Amino acid sequence: MRIGILTGGGDVPGLNPCIKAVVNRVAHDGHEVVGLRRGWAALLQHDPDDPSSAAEWFQPLTPSSVRTIDRTGGTFLHTSRTNPSRVRAGEVPDHLASLAAGEGPFDFTRHALRVVEALGIDVLIPIGGDDTLSYALRMHEEGVPVIAIPKTMDNDVHGTDYCIGFSTAVTRGVQFIHNLRTSTGSHERIAVVELFGRYSGETSLVTAYLAGVDRAVISEVPFDVDRLGELLLADKRANPSNYSMLTVSEGATIAGGDMVVSGEEDAYGHRKLGGIGELTAALLKERTGEDMIVQVVGYLMRSGAPDSLDLMVATNYAVMAADLALEGSSGRMVALRGGTYTSVPMSATREGVKRVDVDELYDASQYRPKVRHVTGKPMFLY
Template structure:
């Protein structure tokens, strides 16, 4: 078989290990793996009429020698993008397709992608990514492309699996940086606002605050009143013998009265962390440290759990591919590895179970029960 593989969306630690383990699994049986650079953008940028130039730009042969040491670092050696070929903006259209598009866009260039899959003689395709990447994988499945999905996102918000590759390392990084930030926050007797990634799901903020014993946590699922938050943090600071307080905030959190920022999820806006810090200072006169962990959460190599998950997800994806199982998503459910139909992606993104895990009045994790909950909760 000739199998294509790509990584889309945000990079997370463990992706390279997943690529390596997949290649080792299928190469053992004599199959060929073609890496596609920059996620779905790689297929979009491939010109079947100029195969040599396109291959140099968008493809890389992944054999055992090529992947031997890639798992020693984070990120993805295939690079990544957030391009969705079914919704291509005008500036994203490859030059060799630009003159064929009508109207102002966005354009659905799936017919071109299907032509590229045929031109590359791919017997199967493996997509490693989060909800957006896997949503387009589902589109290709409906178009007849043999495809298997691997969930990878530090937001841990993909339905059909209790765990997504990258989440453990992101939380581990967040907890470490939160504890380190305590030294400056406490030394100056300030309030610290720590902004974490998580636009549609507040799980990283919730779990990081839960594990690091942060005073308050703001999540995407529950709008917050800045005046109430400020009063709570002032009281937290007063009660703390070290005279400081901390709050984590998901980048997708929003204040009461706001309209959630969903129209352009990657568009420019003032960060919610900065806005929250400014409100607290205005309302209380208290000095505030605002720290966005951002890409630090997903930088560097994976922890041991993500190494384990990356390896096992890759082996399962390899087995499904070689067994000619199509339209499947590998994952973990109730602590057990398995796979589910890829169309579970149509359920949207997974959200925090507010009723069980969050006090919406006090803005803090309140885990009422962990019975029957997955290891990382949600």
């Protein structure tokens, strides 16, 4: 059997251990693994009529070649946000230019299927979030055997309680917040910490919950700046060190406003987020007169090696995915449900959205975590 493996979307700690575990699981039985470089871009950019292009887009993976990759974060296969079913006119490869009549976007899935067949790939194992796995589901529906592995530090892939990268992201966030307390307290300011999280505020919520942050703004609940300012000012005055702290999801919105975005849409219809922290701090300064510290944690949340939990989940997901592939399964996604490793139909990823349970986990009037009870909840309350 020849297995293709790829990573798409944002990088998270745990991807390299996951790749390594797949290779080690199947190689000793004589199966072959090929890495697709830069995610789904490999299937778009490779020209089967020009075999020389394969070296840039595909990499044979052996136990020897992956021996040390688990010692670092990120993905050594690289990644992209390419969607072969939605390619803009300016991004069409030269070898497909004759098929790109009009303004686009263009669907080159037929070409992607041709590449899979030309390479002799028997099953694909994509590691990704909602966007990457949405195209994985398309490939499955087109007849390609696919076993998916969920990863995203937002932990918002529907169908699983846990995605690779989430624990490390929260761990990093808690560490940075505790470190930032020294400067915030020394200067007697209000600190605004912007964390990743587009549509789900779980990263902001759980990080604030564990770090004991005064207030947390999440993507699910638009916030009133005046009310938030009053609360943070009261928190500061009640603190013997005369400071207060706020976490903000990058996808959070001010009541009546929109997400703070920039740049063009990517192949999945998303524009780059970032800036809500700066905007919130500026508005809070106007209202409170207090000096602010603004810290965008951003990419640092998903940099470096995984923590032990992400390392364990990544390894176990890889073993499960490899076993399903060798058994001849298709259209499945490995998952954690109720604390147990399992698999679910890949179609579960589009059967709903995964968001913070505001009623159970958040006080929307006080802008802070408020966990009513934990009995019966998943490990990360989500």
